[in-house]
Structures are given as C-alpha cells and as structure tokens.
Amino acid sequence: MNRKVICALDTTDLNEALDVVKKLRGHVGGVKVGHSLTLGHGLEVVSRIQDAGIDRVFLDLKFHDIPNTVALAVREAARLQVWMLTVHISGGPAMMTAASEEAHYYGEEVAPLLMGVSVLTSLDQHVLTDHLGVCRSITEQMVELSKLGLQCGLDGVISSPMEVKSIRAAIGHGGIIATPGIRLEGGNNHDQVRVGTATQALADGANYLVIGRPLMSSKDIPATLAQMELVSMHK
Numbered sequence: 001m002n003r004k005v006i007c008a009l010d011t012t013d014l015n016e017a018l019d020v021v022k023k024l025r026g027h028v029g030g031v032k033v034g035h036s037l038t039l040g041h042g043l044e045v046v047s048r049i050q051d052a053g054i055d056r057v058f059l060d061l062k063f064h065d066i067p068n069t070v071a072l073a074v075r076e077a078a079r080l081q082v083w084m085l086t087v088h089i090s091g092g093p094a095m096m097t098a099a100s101e102e103a104h105y106y107g108e109e110v111a112p113l114l115m116g117v118s119v120l121t122s123l124d125q126h127v128l129t130d131h132l133g134v135c136r137s138i139t140e141q142m143v144e145l146s147k148l149g150l151q152c153g154l155d156g157v158i159s160s161p162m163e164v165k166s167i168r169a170a171i172g173h174g175g176i177i178a179t180p181g182i183r184l185e186g187g188n189n190h191d192q193v194r195v196g197t198a199t200q201a202l203a204d205g206a207n208y209l210v211i212g213r214p215l216m217s218s219k220d221i222p223a224t225l226a227q228m229e230l231v232s233m234h235k
C-alpha cells in the first residue's frame with residue numbers, strides 16, 4: 001500500500017474503471033477521474049468508485065472560467081464529496097479565491113483540496129514560448145503561477161517531475177504538490193514530455209504521484225508499484 005499514489009482512471013469504460021478500482025483497493029491512496037469517465041457516465045462515477053472501495057476521488061476537470069461559474073462547479077464537487085479537484089491558475093486570482101471560498105460551502109470536513117494547474121506536463125518550452133507567447137522558462141512560469149495559486153487560497157499545485165524541486169523550494173512546506181508524468185526509468189513515455197521517476201519526484205518534494213497508463217495497463221499492481229520502488233515486495 002502506498003497512500004501517495006493516485007491512479008488516473010483514463011478510460012471511457014465505467015466497467016473497466018470499476019474493475020481497476022477493485023484491483024487497486026488496498027494498494028493506492030486514491031484515484032483520479034476526468035472528462036473521459038464523467039462525460040459518458042455523469043458525476044455518479046464518484047459514488048460508484050467510492051462504493052467499489054476507494055474513498056479518495058480526485059476530480060480532474062481543470063476548471064477554467066469566470067469566478068461565479070467556477071465557484072458553482074466547486075460547490076457541486078464539494079457536495080459530491082470529491083477529495084481533490086483541479087482549477088487552472090491562469091483563470092486568475094478572483095477565480096481561485098471564489099473557488100477556495102466555495103470549497104468550504106458544505107463544511108470543513110468535506111471541503112475538497114483545490115489543486116492549481118499551471119503548465120501541462122505534455123507541453124515543452126517551444127510550445128510555451130512560440131505558440132502560447134509565454135517568455136518565461138517553463139520552470140519560472142510554474143514557480144510564479146504556483147506561488148500565486150497558493151496566495152489565492154489553493155491547497156496545492158500540480159507539477160511535472162522536472163519542476164517539483166524548484167516549486168518546493170519556492171513555496172516551502174505549506175502547499176501540496178501532486179505530480180503526474182511518472183514513468184519507469186527507460187519506460188514508455190506515451191504523450192508525456194516532462195517525465196521522471198517516482199523516487200526522484202518524492203525526493204524532490206512531491207506529496208502525491210498521479211500515475212495513469214503504467215498502472216491501468218498493469219497485470220499485477222503490487223509488482224508495478226514495487227518496480228517503481230513505491231512498495232516493497234518483501235514485507
């Protein structure tokens with residue numbers, strides 16, 4: 001069991017997702033659901049997953065809209081008792097402040113953790129600068145947006161393995177860092193560009209690791225976690 005691992009259930013097939021949840025139960029800390037499951041099956045997927053044995057559901061819909069619209073979405077997520085959710089930091093201070101206020105609408109005990117997304121792990125410097133017009137380096141952009149997110153009431157940020165160390169140094173120990181783009185040394189990177197190993201991300205200051213395809217395609221979850229040095233095979 002490693003409670004720092006969050007498995008991304010990136011599938012459109014609810015039955016497949018629930019089968020994976022049953023295999024993951026007792027081995028990981030939570031699961032992440034996004035558009036691929038919720039668009040087809042509704043937000044009922046949250047309670048279906050909880051009923052299948054994993055309480056901590058991370059709703060990764062990356063909210064990015066005007067403050068009032070995002071606040072209403074966050075209130076709904078809190079009602080559904082999701083554990084964690086994402087908003088885009090580029091939605092701006094007013095949007096993040098409204099989201100943070102609304103997260104507590106149904107009380108502290110069910111308030112979801114709000115995580116800020118800055119630069120997606122699938123983007124590189126060329127895209128950031130030449131296509132999106134951001135002159136800062138990826139690391140500078142992520143550090144500055146992460147600091148802004150926490151100042152505006154977010155609980156933490158999402159960071160690729162490559163920027164965790166710089167973000168941790170800039171924000172101190174107060175904020176949560178969740179890290180996708182985790183791969184085995186020499187493993188398949190799929191569409192991720194800024195990848196790293198689980199052990200390095202944790203050593204650099206990540207609190208949670210978001211792992212999708214390496215776990216979804218695994219025939220033996222404990223063995224894959226052990227290969228990533230996230231659990232010991234010898235208890």
Ligand code: C5P
Nearest residue numbers: 008119120121158180181210211212213
């Ligand atoms: O399959 P893989 O391990 O690449 O999955 C990573 C998960 O983390 C995906 O669900 C992806 O949407 C999500 N994610 C990401 N980069 C971000 C934020 C979320 O890869 N910056």
